[in-house]
Amino acid sequence: MTEPPAAIPALSERDRTRLAWWVLGGCFLAFTLSASLMHAYTVFLLAFVVEFGWTRAEASIAYSVGQVVAGVSSPLAGGLADRLGSRRMVMLGGCLLALGLLLSAFAQTLWQVVVLYGVVMTLGANFVGMVVFVPLISRLFATRRGMAVSVLQSANGVGRAISAPVAQLLVSGMGWRNAYLLLAAVLTVLVPLARLLPRREREPPAAGATAGVRDWTLAEAAATWQFWVLGLVYMLTSIGSFLVSLHQMAFAVGMGFEPLYAAGVLGLGAFLALPGVIVTGTLSDRIGRETAALVTYGISIFGVACALFIEDSSQHVMFWLHACFFGITWGARGPAITAKTADLFPGPRLGTILGVITIGSGLGAGIGSWAAGLLFDLTGSYRLGFWLSMAAYALGALAFWTLRRPVKC
Template sequence: MSASSSGPSPGHRPGPSRQAWLMLGGAFLAFTVGASLMHSYTVFLLAFVADFGWTRAESSLAYSVGQLVGGASAPLVGGLVDRIGARRCVLLGGSLLTVGLFGSACADALWQVVFLYGVVMTIGANCLGLLVFVPLISRLFVRQRGMAISVLQSANAFGRAVSAPTSQMLITGLGWRGAYLAEGALMAVLILPLAAFFRRTPAAPAPVPGAGAVRHWTLAEAIRTRPFWLLFTVYMFTSIGSFLVSLHQIAFAVDAGFDPLYAAGVLGMGSFLALPGVILTGTLSDYIGRENSALLAYGISIIGVVCAMLITGPDQHLLLWLHGCFFGLTWGARGPAITAKTADLFPGPRLGTILGVITIGSGLGAAIGSWAAGWIFDLSGSYRIAFLGSIAAYVAGSVAFWLLRSPADRRPA
């Protein structure tokens, strides 16, 4: 057998190893747990309104602060994972989530909920999220980066789908304080098993012989480019569009006359569609381009928001299902394309730090959207203006993403 036939051909890169797939599975599980705990706040919001008499804007404050803290802490977490690795970040994140959940069960004032959820739990969830796992996964899955990141990102959608009906059942059976205690106990049990997935980090695949050298970007270099700020803008407007709707979906459905448990079930089932939706759009981005994949997701999300705007009463079950399915199908579906695009443009050992700074835009947009929807409702008694704002934000995000279509455009801004 000739030497040429015994090794990889030029330009061929071996597929991901078994350990790489196990690492992706562990990241999916960790991200699912963290995301489900954080998304459950949409159900607790109504419990806070009923128990404490807070307005919708006040009840949304903790969530909004959480999004701001999530964005502000992103560079810290991104830099942290570049230095201490995924396992220690998971241990830290799981511990913070456990403390936050147990503390929330004892809260009796707005500032306590804001601090525990908006600061402690948010930083903990960041340590079990994309910022920690994307740099690792993007190194292990090079040719299948879009697919791998989409599988990882689908954990966020899966966690969101599970959180609404599960939390509603816990609150109905145990009360909101008992529900927080149950979630805290679950997190405490899962910390060590989740961290064990990342005990040993596999090495990245070796460079392809004869291939050109890949530039290793630093934050200082990336921040001076036009694509960096376009990505920041995409993250911000996408989050505004999503969170003008997502935090208040159940409250909107209940206001329309639907039973709370039924509404949580419908929207939760719709959210389950995000699992295949995120994977499909992320995998498509490897074949039809990141921008085309994202534009498809933006369009479907807008259809979902329009369906919600057409709901006027509790007899319109079809519209509620259509809203839940269309909005749920693409909730987070742009994430893999955006994140993979970031990894495409700014590869290297500082990807976590770069992604962390760009993610500030996501946190800022989510904070604006989630609080603004409650504020708009308090002023107008309706979510209609908020939903119109969601559509406008999605359009703005799609325009910014489309401007990234020129791969050679990495000139300093």
């Protein structure tokens, strides 16, 4: 296997394209690994409940803290990526993830798990995630940005799909503490993956890029209404998604579906997100970011609406429609929204700009998942939450549609 060079020099179009795919592959694998480790918490949560006697709410605190930390630390990740480059960020993030895993193997109290997973590991994962990789990938695939970002973002779905079974096998076979130690050792894979990334990232624009494009700063971007609309879009989309996703299983069981059956149906829906993300991102290069996103918002709304028609466990068709149509668009708007951010605010400070904008995503995830549970406690049903999910999606679609015209420099 030939190792790509440390920097991106002046190359032929063919060599530049090949190198760009090398870099995308390295980013994809690194992001898959970090996402897998973070999604595996669902398995370790049950192990904590058994060993320490914590309630589900107590064991979930680390996850909730992680969502908030992921959102508020995005500007830090983006700013550091602009200064240090993606290679150094992967190494830094890998060290934080390894430290969190190693110390978690010896955790004895709830606050230790909250700090190690919710803060240390979440920061590490943010340094090996979308905010760090998107600026680099956006420059390398200037004319196919939507496709490249969608491939990168699908790594989160791959990590989500493989994390639970792998983590469960490890926990069942060697106990959760030894599983943490083994996963920490696995992170050494990040060293060769980091070497697939360029040492310097101020390379000339990729073929097909427009010459003389303005290099935006955070202050300049924040002075535009498009910047704030993008933040609102991220937040509304996350609210719409997390008003449903975190409570799908509880809703299905409450309707009378057998838990294992419900998990299988919802699992298939989650798997459909992988092709959904890639197709939507690629489509956004051809029909426009706004139109592609509008389609996915409509599909998500239809999927949520199907759940409103479920009255009991005899309505298998509606349950399948809900799982598949909601699942196939999970994360599918991400590539279009992220690529749109790169379209509007290109330049060496894109990581910083994207990091600040994506605070809205973390806030929306926290608001949506918390509000769904609160509404259920108040009304005894998830239906009001589902209606609000559709409303949030509709408002997000409307806000994103306003971005179809470029920013005036």
